[in-house]
Amino acid sequence: MKTRHVLLIAKYSARYSVRGGIGLVFLLLSLSFGLLVAHTMLQPVEMAANQFARNSRSGDPQEARQRVLEELTERSKPVIAWMLKPSSTEPDAAADRAADAWTDYLLDERPGMLSAIFLILLFGWPLVVAFGAFDLYSGDIGSRQLRYQLLRTDRSSIYFGRLLGMLATFVIVLLLLGTTVTGYMGLKLSLYPWPALLGWGAYGTVAMVVVSMPYIALCAWISTGFGSSFASLTIASLVISGVPLFALLGQRAHEYAAYVNYVLPWGFQMRLFHDDPVQVALAVAGCVLQTALFLWLGFRTFTRRDL
Amino acid sequence: MSEGKRPGGLTALAVINFVFGGFGILGSVGLLAVMAFLNAAAKSGENQEASEAQQEMAKAWEQVGIGFFYAMLIFGAVSAILLIVSGIGYLQQKKFLGRTLGNAYAIVSIVSSLVMGVMVSSQAGGGFNIGTIIGLVYPVLTLALLNGTFKEDFTR
Numbered sequence: 355m356k357t358r359h360v361l362l363i364a365k366y367s368a369r370y371s372v373r374g375g376i377g378l379v380f381l382l383l384s385l386s387f388g389l390l391v392a393h394t395m396l397q398p399v400e401m402a403a404n405q406f407a408r409n410s411r412s413g414d415p416q417e418a419r420q421r422v423l424e425e426l427t428e429r430s431k432p433v434i435a436w437m438l439k440p441s442s443t444e445p446d447a448a449a450d451r452a453a454d455a456w457t458d459y460l461l462d463e464r465p466g467m468l469s470a471i472f473l474i475l476l477f478g479w480p481l482v483v484a485f486g487a488f489d490l491y492s493g494d495i496g497s498r499q500l501r502y503q504l505l506r507t508d509r510s511s512i513y514f515g516r517l518l519g520m521l522a523t524f525v526i527v528l529l530l531l532g533t534t535v536t537g538y539m540g541l542k543l544s545l546y547p548w549p550a551l552l553g554w555g556a557y558g559t560v561a562m563v564v565v566s567m568p569y570i571a572l573c574a575w576i577s578t579g580f581g582s583s584f585a586s587l588t589i590a591s592l593v594i595s596g597v598p599l600f601a602l603l604g605q606r607a608h609e610y611a612a613y614v615n616y617v618l619p620w621g622f623q624m625r626l627f628h629d630d631p632v633q634v635a636l637a638v639a640g641c642v643l644q645t646a647l648f649l650w651l652g653f654r655t656f657t658r659r660d661l
Numbered sequence: 662m663s664e665g666k667r668p669g670g671l672t673a674l675a676v677i678n679f680v681f682g683g684f685g686i687l688g689s690v691g692l693l694a695v696m697a698f699l700n701a702a703a704k705s706g707e708n709q710e711a712s713e714a715q716q717e718m719a720k721a722w723e724q725v726g727i728g729f730f731y732a733m734l735i736f737g738a739v740s741a742i743l744l745i746v747s748g749i750g751y752l753q754q755k756k757f758l759g760r761t762l763g764n765a766y767a768i769v770s771i772v773s774s775l776v777m778g779v780m781v782s783s784q785a786g787g788g789f790n791i792g793t794i795i796g797l798v799y800p801v802l803t804l805a806l807l808n809g810t811f812k813e814d815f816t817r
Contacts, residue, residue, distance in 0.1 A: 369810070372670055372806070372810050373668045373669070373670045373810055373811070374668065374669045374670055375668070375669035375670040375671075375672060375673035376669075376673075377670070378670045378673050378674060378677075378802075378806070379673055379677075381802065382677065382798065382799065382802065385798050386795060386798060389791055389794055389795045389798070390795065392791050393790070393791040393792055393795060396790070396791055397790065397791070397792070400790060534794060535791075538791055538794065542789065542790070
């Protein structure tokens with residue numbers, strides 16, 4: 355593997371993905387999804403604040419927004435606490451207290467609206483990743499076009515170069531999303547002080563990049579195994595969405611089925627936003643370990659298969 | 662770029678243009694329906710039958726002016742037609758029909774979104790919000806791609 359080749363392939367892979375169409379669809383899908391989630395969260399605040407300002411005597415929009423935000427935060431606390439609580443059939447007072455403390459941290463100590471946007475993004479983002487990374491290799495394996503590249507470089511450089519290009523594309527898209535949402539909240543709504551907003555926005559963007567890595571690596575592994583882009587997309591989407599679904603349904607039959615979620619980051623990805631740094635470190639370690647595992651499996655398949 | 666060889670991205674862009682163009686035409690028809698609703702709301706304002714929100718919206722549009730409403734309607738329809746025509750241009754890789762009209766769509770769309778955000782109040786369905794930014798994603802992407810990634814692909 356040559357670093358120069360990897361970087362060159364990464365650059366052209368990222369550029370060509372847009373020319374090829376898949377990158378273009380991914381760009382539209384990811385930006386629209388991210389902004390729609392933000393819109394869904396922020397629009398009720400804006401509308402309720404406008405209504406409140408019209409009805410109140412003072413009519414101060416800033417005061418109205420603040421009051422609406424406080425009310426919305428209080429109302430959404432039980433829902434967020436339920437989302438963050440580990441699923442169990444037995445009542446657990448300690449788990450309830452921990453979930454409440456985590457919810458307070460996300461909604462009161464950090465910019466709550468931004469936390470809510472990141473939590474919802476986390477639920478849908480893995481599927482968006484499948485739409486961006488499903489065709490890392492499969493299309494070119496199917497059309498035998500990798501043979502032309504293999505005349506000039508080796509399999510390792512192609513494998514890691516394309517992965518790096520994909521990761522760079524994700525970083526750019528997430529940066530664009532994070533900047534837009536944070537900037538909008540700071541400039542238009544002025545709900546939180548700028549330093550808190552910028553800090554939490556940057557943290558959330560980095561967390562989204564970290565959580566994307568294992569899913570990209572999984573898509574890369576699946577993509578190396580098939581010579582058809584459609585098959586790769588179908589299987590990647592089915593695996594990514596099937597794991598939490600299987601865990602949810604299986605839990606009804608057997609409590610331990612919930613642990614299926616840990617096959618992918620679904621089981622621990624929300625802990626990237628935990629109030630306890632140890633939990634955050636464990637979640638990051640989990641993401642890195644899974645990335646390494648899927649990368650190794652993909653590399654093994656890619657270097658052994660007929661291209 | 663090799664002459665005549667159309668990149669997959671340009672085909673995808675054309676398909677998206679047709680989809681958004683279709684929605685745009687439907688949107689223009691929807692705006693006409695809003696127009697009819699505003700007229701009804703204005704009339705019912707006299708006999709107090711319309712809801713408070715409907716009357717507020719009607720008042721907000723009265724403040725902006727009906728001429729502006731028609732201008733927005735025309736802008737929307739022109740954008741939709743430009744989307745569809747430039748989509749055909751992308752497929753045929755034509756310089757004027759594809760690249761020029763595609764750029765024209767992007768500029769018309771960006772300008773109308775910004776004007777709508779600045780001139781129309783949120784009560785009238787305007788104002789600058791994240792929805793405006795979502796509306797800007799595709800025109801900005803079109804502008805960037807036609808003048809960057811696909812610049813050399815319009816050969817006819």
